[in-house]
Amino acid sequence: MDISGTPLARSWGVGIRAVGGYLPEKVVSNADLEEVLLTRDEWIRENIGVETRRMAAEDEWTSDLGAAALKDACARAGVSPSEVDLVICGTYTPDNMAPPTAMRVIEKAGAHGATGFDVNSGACPGGVFALDVGAKYLASGEYRRVAVVLADVNTRTMDWKDPGPAVIFGDGAACYLLERCRPDRGVGLTLLRSDPSRYEAVWVAREKRTLRDGRPLTSAFGDNFATLSGKAVHEFAVGEVPEVIEELLARAGQDVSDVDLFALHQANLYIVRGIMAALGVPEDRTVTNIQKYGNTSGASVPLVLREADDLGRLSPGDQVVLAAFGSGLSIGAALVRWCGPEDFEAVATT
Amino acid sequence: MTAVQSDTLQALKEIVDEVAGVPAEDITPESSFIDDLGMDSLTIVSLFVLIQRRFGTDVPNAVFDRLTTVGQAVAYLEHGEIPA
Numbered sequence: 001m002d003i004s005g006t007p008l009a010r011s012w013g014v015g016i017r018a019v020g021g022y023l024p025e026k027v028v029s030n031a032d033l034e035e036v037l038l039t040r041d042e043w044i045r046e047n048i049g050v051e052t053r054r055m056a057a058e059d060e061w062t063s064d065l066g067a068a069a070l071k072d073a074c075a076r077a078g079v080s081p082s083e084v085d086l087v088i089c090g091t092y093t094p095d096n097m098a099p100p101t102a103m104r105v106i107e108k109a110g111a112h113g114a115t116g117f118d119v120n121s122g123a124c125p126g127g128v129f130a131l132d133v134g135a136k137y138l139a140s141g142e143y144r145r146v147a148v149v150l151a152d153v154n155t156r157t158m159d160w161k162d163p164g165p166a167v168i169f170g171d172g173a174a175c176y177l178l179e180r181c182r183p184d185r186g187v188g189l190t191l192l193r194s195d196p197s198r199y200e201a202v203w204v205a206r207e208k209r210t211l212r213d214g215r216p217l218t219s220a221f222g223d224n225f226a227t228l229s230g231k232a233v234h235e236f237a238v239g240e241v242p243e244v245i246e247e248l249l250a251r252a253g254q255d256v257s258d259v260d261l262f263a264l265h266q267a268n269l270y271i272v273r274g275i276m277a278a279l280g281v282p283e284d285r286t287v288t289n290i291q292k293y294g295n296t297s298g299a300s301v302p303l304v305l306r307e308a309d310d311l312g313r314l315s316p317g318d319q320v321v322l323a324a325f326g327s328g329l330s331i332g333a334a335l336v337r338w339c340g341p342e343d344f345e346a347v348a349t350t
Numbered sequence: 351m352t353a354v355q356s357d358t359l360q361a362l363k364e365i366v367d368e369v370a371g372v373p374a375e376d377i378t379p380e381s382s383f384i385d386d387l388g389m390d391s392l393t394i395v396s397l398f399v400l401i402q403r404r405f406g407t408d409v410p411n412a413v414f415d416r417l418t419t420v421g422q423a424v425a426y427l428e429h430g431e432i433p434a
Contacts, residue, residue: 038369038396043411047391164392212368230390 007139014135015181015339017145019306020073022065022173023054023293030167037163044167049269053170053294056153061095063104065173066151069299070109073147073175081109084177085143087116090130090150090298092123092204092327093157093221105149114147121332124202124265126150126298127324128190128332131176135187138178148176150298156220157204161211165226168268170294174302181343185317189252190334193244198329201236202228230268233326237267238274241325241333245279248321248333256281260318260338261308265325266290266300275323287313298324316340358424361404366420369396379421387420401427 029052030041044050056065066089074081087109089102102116121129127150134148151173158166178187205227209217219225241264249255256279264272269290276283287308289300296303301324308314318338325331363374370389383389389397398409407427409417416432417423425433 034399038399039392040395040399040411043395046411163396164390167392230392 010139010141011183012180013183013186013337013339013343014138015179015186015344016176016305016336017179017181017339017344018073018076018177019302019309020069020071020076020175020177021299021303021306022068022072024056024060024065024171026055026057027052028055028170033167036160037166039163039167047270048168049288049290050168050170050294051291053155054172055155056171060153062089062091062093062151062153062173063095063101063108065153065171066091066101066105066149066175067108069151069173069175070105070111070147070149073177074109077177077179079145079177081111082113084111084114084145084147086134086137086146087111087114088130088134088137088146088148089116089118090121090126090148091118091152092120092126092297093152093154094118101151102149105151111147121298122327122330123152123154123297124267124295124300124326125324125328125330125332127265127301128322128334129192129324129330130298131187131302131322131334132190132192132332134176134178135190138180144180146178148178150174150302152297152299153220154226154295154297157224157226158219159209159217159225159227161217162225162227164228164230168228168295169226170296172293172296172299172303174296174299174306176302179344181339185337185339185343188335188337189248190332191244191248191251192330192332194328194330196328198232198236200227200229201232201329202327204327233267234271234274236329237271237325238278241275241323241331242278244331244333245275245321245323248335252335254319254335258319259285259321260315261313261320262286263301263304263308263320263322265323266293266295266304267326268295287311297326300324314338316343358427359420362401362420362424362427365397365400365404369393369400377420379419379424381420382418383420384418
């Protein structure tokens with residue numbers, strides 16, 4: 001059953017004014033992981049595609065990463081963080097269970113006067129789910145500049161005896177800075193899909209774990225541990241994400257050949273390649289960064305956009321597909337008509 | 351079965367228990383790592399990393415992909431050959 005409605009008409013679009021990013025300084029190679037895990041560099045490269053990942057410093061938490069990404073986005077846009085109206089932080093690794101991590105992002109970034117809250121859409125899907133929340137707030141007309149921050153300290157959820165998640169994830173943050181743009185540009189049709197029947201395919205399990213000698217094993221989040229079935233995630237991602245992307249394009253009256261760039265969640269290099277192959281699209285129409293950063297959960301899609309922008313792979317008017325997927329299991333896909341600076345200057349922002 | 355073979359099998363059982371949590375009494379030479387012992391590809395990597403550390407024998411990824419049972423791994427460790 002299709003229960004989708006029709007978006008309300010409005011005279012402005014929701015443009016991505018800038019994408020900010022922040023990666024912690026500490027680089028952890030596969031060889032470094034061989035020191036603490038029973039794994040192999042060669043196997044990780046051949047099966048996951050990760051070569052290095054970043055790890056937050058001991059005194060760095062989600063809000064530190066998120067605030068840095070927000071400041072970076074504002075610097076790229078040439079605005080002050082104090083000119084942001086609303087901060088939405090997409091995270092599953094909050095600094096504390098309450099208040100929202102967005103509070104500390106606002107404080108640390110100097111986004112004085114902004115209001116904020118967190119969105120937990122299951123880590124990796126946040127790259128589109130949280131963006132959709134921010135886009136709809138901007139579309140409401142009540143907010144003029146919205147910062148959607150995706151930040152997670154994924155490595156703090158690790159059970160360092162379980163190599164599955166530990167070889168995949170890295171820490172990082174990104175920020176979409178949203179502003180009004182001309183109505184035919186910006187964030188367009190967005191599809192969100194969830195299947196709770198596969199709740200435990202990739203999740204943060206809350207359970208008591210022990211070392212072989214019986215001593216308690218904890219992560220930085222206590223009895224919470226990132227847990228995943230690589231096979232289930234691979235089948236889901238390569239099997240279902242292309243279908244959702246094709247549905248998105250069909251609903252928008254577009255074809256995969258119309259898309260200039262696919263910004264896909266960096267779950268695994270071979271999943272990204274599998275999705276591109278299933279769509280029948282050459283790999284030169286995507287950008288990957290999992291080799292350098294690992295899977296940064298919600299930040300991965302905006303970090304791909306940021307990298308694509310830095311590489312000169314994004315031009316005003318380009319058609320871009322964003323697809324974020326994972327824990328839920330959930331998939332979010334959005335069609336974005338990329339904006340240039342003139343697309344924002346064309347509409348009033350006061 | 352010779353004493354050397356028994357030692358290798360016993361050591362392998364201990365390693366499987368360590369990386370996959372399967373008790374030694376549930377492991378036989380015929381046990382398949384994936385189908386019988388419930389190991390996934392990452393756990394099998396861990397198994398052969400631990401084998402390398404304990405036995406000093408490097409089993410390349412391309413080789414252990416072809417060692418699907420405990421008995422085949424024992425044979426490779428003892429004779430350096432992949433059983434037919």
